[in-house]
Amino acid sequence: MSSKQHLHGATHGGSAGLETTKTVLDAFCRPPEDGAAFRLAFISAKLSEKGKPISNYPTEDEQQRLHDVLGMDTSFWSKMQQDSSSYFGAEDHAKPHSETHSMLHSHTTNLRLLIKVAETPPNASLAVDKGVPYAWAEFGVFTRWQPGGRTAVLVQCGRGTETIGALRHLLEPLTRLDNVKDPYMVYALILQRLVFEFDKSVWSWRDRVRDFEKDRLSQKAMQSIVTRIVSNEVPHGDHKNSSAPSEEHEPGKPTSVVFNMVPPEPDYQRMHEVARHIIHCTEMLATAINVIDNIIQEHDAFVNEHADLLKDAKIEISNTRKAFRKHKSFLQGFHLRSKALEDRLSNEVDLAFAAVTQHDSKVAVKIAEATQSDSASTKTISFLGLIFLPSTFVCSLFSTSFFSLQPTVQVDGTQGTQGPPSTVKSDNVPTYWMMSDRFWIYWVWAIPLTIVTIFVWSVWQNYSVKRHPKARSEAPRRLKLGAMFSPFKKIREQKMEALHEIEVGQKV
Known part of the structure; x- marks a missing residue:
């Protein structure tokens, strides 16, 4: 008699070879015909952003049937729990016809985790031209364990056939057992895959941060190349194709062309987008660590409360505890790495601001030098104007009608009566220098x-x-x-x- 039963639900795209959610849940809720001790089913279903079911999402009747047959709480499918970043819960169910209701009938657990990964279209949630592409990896797990080792596992996975195949491969050893002695052995194996997904998530965002660092280094290298070109390859005194000042070029001394040709151009908006996603990644890792702590606590409580049922599972319990501690250790390391990514990206943003400020300062120095040169020219012009200003004033004043030269000979040819002439013209006509008696009008105004x-x-x-x-x-x-x-x-x-x-x- 076979001891295993595999059921696989459809992905969002309805991939070939996977059955629909309805078919999977119908088979999952029916008692196994071959008496399989371990049942495993995968479905790919999620709610829309508005909380409405999309394709392959269990209907209310199917949710109620899962509750009636397997004790799965219908709140597992609610928007609150589906949108939750992570949680873990466990519940004991007593035998319905037991007089004291103290005998354990089944033990059920619920797990949910979210993982944010950097993606590229068409799998991304955001187009490249609108921001940094990303995707959410959603994992929901329901388990039901009964004394004697009968176990049912339903995995809600939003990452497609690759993750489903990996989880199925990890859970394969359980299908060869006549009974699952420790109900939390399932989570030791499932978390092994989810830890791998978290590792991929952190490294995907690390690549985005590394891209910014490479861009900065490439810009620095380009600026160094331009500096060497300007310093060593520009012929002495040849500035036809250079924006440098017209003074003689000193070999080995870079000119202002460097600042004009290679200005820093950091993409601040993209940096802050990546920072937002890394903060989410750090949050998901922190909540995942809390989830493992909750699993460890529930596992210890279950072992202490039902020691009589687990007296033959000491090795399995010990190995499960060790696996949980190992997974937690991995996640703690990933969490520190994610925090380091936040610091690295923050450092890149600060450095970008500093580089732009430094470049602007250098440009401002060049502008100040040019302004200083213009100021020197302006001072020269002003000084020349100051030199000619007194003589110009004198010329303007004496060119007014208040001053004139009058000949000493009258119109009728007679000698004038003004006295002796003040000067004699070239034609030997004597003249007088005369000032108007109304010269005071000039000063009055x-x-x-x-x-x-x-x-x-x-x-x-x-x-x-x-x-x-x-x-x-x-x-x-x-x-x-x-x-x-x-x-x-x-x-x-x-x-x-x-x-x-x-x-x-x-x-x-």
Whole structure:
């Protein structure tokens, strides 16, 4: 008589060779015809994001049948438990017709774990152009163990035939047993595969972090290459194809072309997307460690409470405990590695910010140097203007109609009466240098306009509404007028300081 029974549910894509969920559950709930001591079934079913069942999800009737026949709680299929990151629960069921209800009829357990892995389309949950592709690996396990070793295991798996095949291979030794002495032996084998899945998850995100590190190193190498090209291969004095300044190039000295050609371009958005997924990965590992702790506690409690049923399973119990401790040790190592990935990625983000800041600072230095050169040219022009300003003023002043040269000969040919001529022209005609008696008009207009201009400039420099928008309405009018119109610099500075204190007080 065969001691095993395998049932395989369909994947989401309805892969060939796998039966539908209805067929699998019908066979799983029926008593085995061959008296198999170990029954194993796989289904691939999940809820949509809105909590509605999609293809292959058990109907309410099927969920109720699993509860009635095997004692599987219908809450296992609820949205809360299906969306839970991880949990583990166990329950003892007494014989229904026992007088004291103290005899164990069956022991059931529920397990759920989530694993987040880096994926590529078409298996990913997110397209590459919209972010970092990823996928969730979902595992749900129900077990039912009865005294005598009869065991039923239902695995809800969302990772397709590869994981189902691996779990089936791991559980194969149990199918050759006449009875399963320790009900938690199943979890020792299932967790062996799930630990492998967690390892793949951590390494998949490690590859994403490593990509950022490689990109940084490649950018640094490119910058080094450009530096060597600029330093060693640019001919002396040849800057036709270079953005460097026009001064002579010193061999071995890099020019500003490096900063223009290879600016750092970190992908901050992608970095933060990967960081978000690694945080999820770390969370899943932490919850998985808690789940194993719960399994160990429930296993110890079951062994202590039902020692009479397990008196012949000492070796199996010992090996199961050792397996749990080993799996927990693996997960703790993966958890530390995931935390290290968070730190490495955080370091890359900080370094990217520093590299961009450093590059911008170098560019700013180059701009400052160019500005300094322009400033020197401006100073030269201003100095030349200052040199010619006095003579220009004199020319402008004496070219006005207030000054003129008049000939000493009248229109009728007679000699003028102004006195002796001040000069004699080339045509021997004597002339006089004359200043208008209304020359005072020039000073009457020039001096007040100069004073008004200086005053307006002083007011504009000392007070502006844009400088103190809040103090505009709150400060005393006398204080504002003093800051604007006081002729003494020290008083204006005191008033401005008072306005600044008022504004700071309003901000606080």
